[in-house]
Amino acid sequence: MTSQPSLAKADSGTASPGDPQSGHNGDNGDGLQAGLKNRHLSMIAIGGVIGAGLFVGSSSGIAAAGPAILISYALVGTMVVLVMRMLGEMAAARPTSGSFSTYADQALGRWAGFSIGWFFWVVVLAVEATAGAVILNGWIPAVPQWGWALIVMVVLTATNLVSVGSYGEFEFWFAGIKVVAIGGFVIVGLLAVFGVLPGSDNPGAGFAHLTDAGGFMPKGAGAILTGVLMVVFSFMGSEIVTLAAGESEDPQRAVTKATNSVIWRIGVFYLGSIFVVITLLPWNDKSIVKDGSYVAALNSIGIPHAGQVMNVIVLTAVLSCLNSGLYTASRMAFSLGQRGDAPRAFARTNSRGVPQAAILGSVVFGFVAVWFNYQWKDTVFDFLLNSSGAVALFVWLMISFTQLRMRGIILREEPEKLVVKMWLFPYLTWVTIAMISFVLVYMLTDEAGRKQVLLSLLAAAFVVVFSLVREKIRPRDEVEAEATEQVRS
Incomplete structure (x- = not known):
C-alpha cells in the first residue's frame, strides 16, 4: 500500500478529488459554505457523544x-x-468534509477511503432512523414504526x-437540550443517592446497589465484553465534529477544543448517568427494561411526570441524532463524489453551498431503513444495534491504522x-488497535453477537473487494484526468 501524492490546492480554486478544503471564509474552495459558527461546532462536539443509543441501549446493557x-x-x-485524539490530529492538520474517509484514502490508498466511506455512509443513517422510529413508536404507538421513520x-x-447554517442552528438547540437534560439528571440523581434531595422517596438508593443483587459482576466477567458490543452503538456520533469542522469558521480551533474535551464529556454523560441509574435501582429491577433506564431512575425518586419529561428529551435526542x-452521511457522500468514488x-453544490444530490442520495438509505421497519419491525433494530457496533469498531480500527501512516505524511508535507498530537505516539495507537482487535475477536466467540459480527465482516469484505476490483478497472489517475477535463469544459 502506498500513500497518495501530496494534496496541493488545485489551481483556480477548484478542489481536485481527494483535496482538503482550501479556505473557510464563505465558499471553502470545493463549493461547500463555511456556514457553521464556533458556537455550533462547540455544541455539536458536546452533544455528539449523546446519541439515541445512550437512551435506547443502556437498559439492555444493564440487563446484560x-x-x-x-x-x-x-x-x-x-x-x-484515543480514536478521537488520533482523528483530531489529522482533522486539525487537514480539515475536510470527508474526514476519516479522506485520510484513509491519503494514507492507506484509494481502497481504504472508498471502503470506509461507503461502509460508514450506508449504515449510519439507517441506524439512526431505526432507533428514532423505535423510540417514537413507544411514545405514540398509534403511529407505526415505519410511519415515524418516514415522518x-x-x-x-x-x-x-x-x-448548513440551518443544520447547525437546529443541532445547536437539539444538543443543548440533551446536554442540559443529562447534566440535570446526573445532579438530581447524585443528590438522591447521597440522601440530600428534598422530597425523594427512594430510601433504598445508594452504593449498596452496586453489589446487592449478585455482586458487581452477576453475569460473570465475560458479560463485560458482551456489554461492550451493546454500548459501542451509543458512542457513534463522536466523529461528527471532524466532518463539520470543514464547514466552520475556524476548523483547527474547533477540532482542537473538541478533542481536548472528549474525556470529561464521556465521563459525565456516559459513566455519570449510568452510575446514577444503577445506584438508584437494583440492576435487575424490571422497570429498567420496561420503562427505560432514565425514566425508571427518575420514577424511583418520585420526580413527577418523569416519563413524559424524559420522552420529550429522548425525542430531542432522536431528532438530533437523525x-x-x-448531515454526516451527505458530507461523506459529497467527499466520495469529489474523489470519483x-x-x-454528489460533489455538486447549489447556490447556497448545499450538496443537494448527496443529501437526497443519503436519504435513499434512510428510506431503506423505513422499509426494514415496515417488514421486520420486531427484529431490525436489534440487528442494526449490534451490527452498527461492529461497524463502529471497524471504522475506529481503520482510523487507527490511518493515523499511523498519516503522521509521517503531515510531518513531511505540512509539519507546522x-x-x-496523539499521546505517546505510536505506542498508544498500537494499544488502541490491540484493544479494538481483541473486542472484535471476542465478539466472534460470543453466541449472541457472532451472527451480527459475521454479517458485518461479510459486508465489509464485499465493499473492500469491490473497491479493489474497481481500482483495477478504473485507476485513480484516470478518474482525476476525467475530473480535470470536466472542470476545463
Whole structure:
C-alpha cells in the first residue's frame, strides 16, 4: 500500500478529488459554505457523544452485564478518547468534509477511503432512523414504526436542504437540550443517592446497589465484553465534529477544543448517568427494561411526570441524532463524489453551498431503513444495534491504522500544522488497535453477537473487494484526468 501524492490546492480554486478544503471564509474552495459558527461546532462536539443509543441501549446493557456495565462503558469510552485524539490530529492538520474517509484514502490508498466511506455512509443513517422510529413508536404507538421513520426523515431532509447554517442552528438547540437534560439528571440523581434531595422517596438508593443483587459482576466477567458490543452503538456520533469542522469558521480551533474535551464529556454523560441509574435501582429491577433506564431512575425518586419529561428529551435526542446522521452521511457522500468514488453529482453544490444530490442520495438509505421497519419491525433494530457496533469498531480500527501512516505524511508535507498530537505516539495507537482487535475477536466467540459480527465482516469484505476490483478497472489517475477535463469544459 502506498500513500497518495501530496494534496496541493488545485489551481483556480477548484478542489481536485481527494483535496482538503482550501479556505473557510464563505465558499471553502470545493463549493461547500463555511456556514457553521464556533458556537455550533462547540455544541455539536458536546452533544455528539449523546446519541439515541445512550437512551435506547443502556437498559439492555444493564440487563446484560449488571453493575459491571460501568466497566463496559469505561472501556469503550477509553477507545473513543484515543480514536478521537488520533482523528483530531489529522482533522486539525487537514480539515475536510470527508474526514476519516479522506485520510484513509491519503494514507492507506484509494481502497481504504472508498471502503470506509461507503461502509460508514450506508449504515449510519439507517441506524439512526431505526432507533428514532423505535423510540417514537413507544411514545405514540398509534403511529407505526415505519410511519415515524418516514415522518422524521422528511422533516430533517428539508432542514438539511436549506443550508448548513440551518443544520447547525437546529443541532445547536437539539444538543443543548440533551446536554442540559443529562447534566440535570446526573445532579438530581447524585443528590438522591447521597440522601440530600428534598422530597425523594427512594430510601433504598445508594452504593449498596452496586453489589446487592449478585455482586458487581452477576453475569460473570465475560458479560463485560458482551456489554461492550451493546454500548459501542451509543458512542457513534463522536466523529461528527471532524466532518463539520470543514464547514466552520475556524476548523483547527474547533477540532482542537473538541478533542481536548472528549474525556470529561464521556465521563459525565456516559459513566455519570449510568452510575446514577444503577445506584438508584437494583440492576435487575424490571422497570429498567420496561420503562427505560432514565425514566425508571427518575420514577424511583418520585420526580413527577418523569416519563413524559424524559420522552420529550429522548425525542430531542432522536431528532438530533437523525439530523446529524443525515448531515454526516451527505458530507461523506459529497467527499466520495469529489474523489470519483461515488456519482459525480454528489460533489455538486447549489447556490447556497448545499450538496443537494448527496443529501437526497443519503436519504435513499434512510428510506431503506423505513422499509426494514415496515417488514421486520420486531427484529431490525436489534440487528442494526449490534451490527452498527461492529461497524463502529471497524471504522475506529481503520482510523487507527490511518493515523499511523498519516503522521509521517503531515510531518513531511505540512509539519507546522501538527498542532494536535496523539499521546505517546505510536505506542498508544498500537494499544488502541490491540484493544479494538481483541473486542472484535471476542465478539466472534460470543453466541449472541457472532451472527451480527459475521454479517458485518461479510459486508465489509464485499465493499473492500469491490473497491479493489474497481481500482483495477478504473485507476485513480484516470478518474482525476476525467475530473480535470470536466472542470476545463
